[in-house]
Amino acid sequence: QKEVEQNSGPLSVPEGAIASLNCTYSDRVSQSFFWYRQYSGKSPELIMSIYSNGDKEDGRFTAQLNKASQYVSLLIRDSQPSDSATYLCAVNMWSSGNQFYFGTGTSLTVIP
């Protein structure tokens, strides 16, 4: 089992809709969780970090963490064509010597 798993997509949503991106992880003692956005030809950009159970909102983005279910998600409200990118989930696992593990990414397309 991979440390971090994401649906590869592609995920397509119409403009203005809510895009929901999901990620599961294998290590129960993971402490830090991150979402990155990567446009084609660019490097990953950190858009959200979350450390405790519950929701964290930043503008149109909401990260949700459920440690009991080992699940973290990213919701993008009022999706815009400029949100079209690959979204990477990352987990910092202290049990592995403070290693960061990345999912393979979910490709999101927002259709105008």
Place this chain on the structure above:
Amino acid sequence: SAVISQKPSRDICQRGTSLTIQCQVDSQVTMMFWYRQQPGQSLTLIATANQGSEATYESGFVIDKFPISRPNLTFSTLTVSNMSPEDSSIYLCSVVRRDSYEQYFGPGTRLTVT
């Protein structure tokens, strides 16, 4: 966040040669990493750059092929040695700031080996 620069941004190299990529960050950081990303693929961690000591390499990557230096808290280099076309990829430097667990990426170096 952290401001990270990488040099060169891209290069085209001949088989059998070596290229050194530089990574500079604007503030002191705890951890520095080197990744490789093939087009359309996810990130592959090459190694953790350790200040003043040998880098920690991931399975499948060796020091002779990818020597890494980190002489201080803000600078690191990755050398891709004896290159082959299979080394064509984007190489990314990343850092973790002292005051957070957040990891930030440099702009990347696009390497093409002919």
